[in-house]
Amino acid sequence: MKSKNMSIFSNGIIKENPVLRLMLGTCPTLAVTTAAINGVGMGVAATIVLVCSNLVISLLRNFIPDKVRIPAFITVIAGFVSVVQMLVKAFTPSLDEALGVFLPLIVVNCIILARAEMFASKNPVLPSVLDGLGMGIGFTATLTLMGMIRELLGAGTLFGFTVTANTIDPMIIFLLPPGGFFVFGVLVAVSNAISKRQGKPVVEHLGCASCPMHSACKNAVLDSNEIPTDCQNAEKVGGNNE
Amino acid sequence: MSKLLKVTSSPHIRHEDSTRGIMLDVIIALLPAAVYGCILFGLSAALVLITTVITAVAAEALWNLALKRQQTIGDFSAVLTGLLLGMNLSSQTPLWIAAIGSVVAIIVVKQMFGGLGFNFANPAMTARIVLLVSFAGQMSNYVSPIDVVSSATPLAKETTFTLKQMFFGMHAGSIGETSSFLLIIGGVYLMLRRVIKPIIPVAFIGTVALATLIAGGDLKLALFGGGLMLGAIFMATDYVTSPTTDLGKLIFGVGCGLITFVIRQFGSLPEGVSYAILLMNILTPHINRFTLSKPFGAGEVAKQ
Numbered sequence: 001m002k003s004k005n006m007s008i009f010s011n012g013i014i015k016e017n018p019v020l021r022l023m024l025g026t027c028p029t030l031a032v033t034t035a036a037i038n039g040v041g042m043g044v045a046a047t048i049v050l051v052c053s054n055l056v057i058s059l060l061r062n063f064i065p066d067k068v069r070i071p072a073f074i075t076v077i078a079g080f081v082s083v084v085q086m087l088v089k090a091f092t093p094s095l096d097e098a099l100g101v102f103l104p105l106i107v108v109n110c111i112i113l114a115r116a117e118m119f120a121s122k123n124p125v126l127p128s129v130l131d132g133l134g135m136g137i138g139f140t141a142t143l144t145l146m147g148m149i150r151e152l153l154g155a156g157t158l159f160g161f162t163v164t165a166n167t168i169d170p171m172i173i174f175l176l177p178p179g180g181f182f183v184f185g186v187l188v189a190v191s192n193a194i195s196k197r198q199g200k201p202v203v204e205h206l207g208c209a210s211c212p213m214h215s216a217c218k219n220a221v222l223d224s225n226e227i228p229t230d231c232q233n234a235e236k237v238g239g240n241n242e
Numbered sequence: 243m244s245k246l247l248k249v250t251s252s253p254h255i256r257h258e259d260s261t262r263g264i265m266l267d268v269i270i271a272l273l274p275a276a277v278y279g280c281i282l283f284g285l286s287a288a289l290v291l292i293t294t295v296i297t298a299v300a301a302e303a304l305w306n307l308a309l310k311r312q313q314t315i316g317d318f319s320a321v322l323t324g325l326l327l328g329m330n331l332s333s334q335t336p337l338w339i340a341a342i343g344s345v346v347a348i349i350v351v352k353q354m355f356g357g358l359g360f361n362f363a364n365p366a367m368t369a370r371i372v373l374l375v376s377f378a379g380q381m382s383n384y385v386s387p388i389d390v391v392s393s394a395t396p397l398a399k400e401t402t403f404t405l406k407q408m409f410f411g412m413h414a415g416s417i418g419e420t421s422s423f424l425l426i427i428g429g430v431y432l433m434l435r436r437v438i439k440p441i442i443p444v445a446f447i448g449t450v451a452l453a454t455l456i457a458g459g460d461l462k463l464a465l466f467g468g469g470l471m472l473g474a475i476f477m478a479t480d481y482v483t484s485p486t487t488d489l490g491k492l493i494f495g496v497g498c499g500l501i502t503f504v505i506r507q508f509g510s511l512p513e514g515v516s517y518a519i520l521l522m523n524i525l526t527p528h529i530n531r532f533t534l535s536k537p538f539g540a541g542e543v544a545k546q
C-alpha cells in the first residue's frame with residue numbers, strides 16, 4: 001500500500017508530468033514563464049489549489065451528484081483560488097503583478113479540473129492529496145525549468161541575478177511568445193526522448209488512448225484510433241487545453 | 243539508388259533539373275548583388291557573408307551527423323540559405339549574431355520540420371526575423387556606403403537620393419538589398435533559366451507600387467529603398483513555401499505586396515517585406531487547397 005501511494009505521488013512528477021506528458025495547463029505554462037521566479041510562484045500557487053481541491057473533492061466524492069459534478073468541482077476550486085489570490089496579493093504583491101490575470105485563471109487550469117475529475121472524485125483522501133502534490137510538483141518543476149531557460153537566454157539573468165547579461169547580448173525572442181513555444185516544444189521533445197530511451201514507447205494514438213480522461217472513462221476503447229460514439233468526454237476534451 | 247529508381251504516379255516526364263542545379267542557378271543569380279555588396283560595404287560585409295554561409299553548411303552537416311541521416315550539404319541548399327541570410331543583414335552585424343542566424347535558419351526552421359522540402363517558411367527570412375526581434379539594436383545598425391557613417395535606411399528616414407542612386411544601390415541597407423539593378427538582372431536570369439516564374443515577383447512588386455501610388459507615397463523609395471527586390475525575387479519564390487498553381491502564386495504575390503505596404507505605411511516598423519513573406523508562407527497550404535488545378539476531364543462524367 002505504501003509503495004502504491006509512493007507511485008501515485010511520483011507519477012505526476014515524471015511519468016505523467018501534467019505539462020510535458022499530459023499536455024495540460026499549457027496556457028499558464030507559456031504565458032508566465034518569462035522569468036524563473038514567476039514559474040516558481042505560479043507552480044506553488046497552483047499546487048496549493050490542487051492539493052486543497054483534491055482533498056475537499058475526495059472528501060465530498062460520495063455527496064456530489066454525478067450530473068452536477070463539474071460545477072461543484074469548479075466551485076470548490078474557485079474558492080481555493082480566491083484564498084490563494086488574496087494571500088499572494090497581501091504578502092507578495094510583486095508576484096501578483098507578474099502573474100497578473102493568470103493567477104485568478106488557475107480556476108480554469110486544466111490540470112486541476114482534470115485531477116479532480118480523473119482522480120480525486122474516485123479515490124480516498126490520502127491518495128488524492130498525494131496525487132495533487134505530485135502533479136503540483138511536476139507542474140512547478142516544469143514551469144521553473146522553462147522559466148530558467150527563457151530567463152537565462154532571453155534576459156541573461158537567473159532568478160533575477162545577472163549571469164551572462166553583461167558578457168553576451170541576450171536573445172529577447174525567448175521572452176516573447178515564439179520563444180515560449182520553442183522552449184516548450186524542445187522540452188516536450190526531450191521528455192519524449194527520455195521516455196523512449198527508458199523503453200516506454202511514446203503514445204501517439206489518435207483515439208481514446210490520447211484522451212487525458214481515458215483512465216476514468218468506462219466507454220474508452222484503447223486499442224483503436226477511432227473515438228467511440230458513446231464518448232463521455234467529447235465536449236470536455238475537445239482540444240480545449242486551457 | 244533513390245536517384246535512379248523513383249516510383250511515382252503517371253504521367254512521367256523526364257527532366258535534367260536537380261535540386262543541386264536549381265540551387266546553383268539561384269546562387270549564381272545572387273552572386274552579382276552579393277559581390278557588389280562586398281565592394282560597397284567593404285571587408286565587414288564579406289566577413290558577414292562568409293560567416294553565414296560557413297555556419298549554415300556546418301550546422302546542416304553536424305545535424306545530419308548527429309541524427310545519422312544522409313548528408314545533404316551537397317545539394318547546396320544550405321549554402322544558398324546562408325548566402326540569402328547574409329545578404330539580408332547589415333554589414334555591421336556582429337559575426338556571432340550572424341552565426342546564430344544561420345543556426346536558427348538551418349536547425350530550427352529547416353531541419354526540425356523535416357529538412358529541405360518540409361520547412362513551412364523560408365529559413366533565411368525567418369532567421370532574419372528572429373535576429374531582428376532578438377537583437378533589435380545591432381540589427382538596425384546600417385551604414386551609408388559613401389562615407390561609412392551610421393545612417394538609417396532610406397525607408398526609415400526621408401532622404402534625398404536620386405533615382406539613379408536608389409536603383410544602383412548607393413544608399414544604406416542590408417548587404418545584398420541595395421542594388422535593385424543587379425537583383426533584377428539575377429531575377430531575369432532565373433526566369434530565363436525557367437527556375438522561377440515571374441508571377442510572384444511581378445504581382446508582389448506591382449502591388450506595392452500600385453498601393454504606394456494610390457497612397458501618394460514616394461515610388462522610388464518604396465521599390466528600391468528596402469528589401470523589396472531581394473524579397474520578391476529570391477525569397478517569395480522559394481518552391482517549398484509558395485503556392486504551386488499560377489492563380490495561387492498570383493494571390494500569394496498580391497498578398498505579400500499588400501501586407502508589405504500596410505506594415506510600411508501604418509506599422510511601427512520601417513520595413514515589412516520579411517514579415518509579409520512569412521505571413522503568406524503560413525497561408526500557402528490554404529492557398530494551395532483553394533486553387534487546386536482541375537484534373538483533365540474532371541466533372542464531365544458527373545454531367546452525364
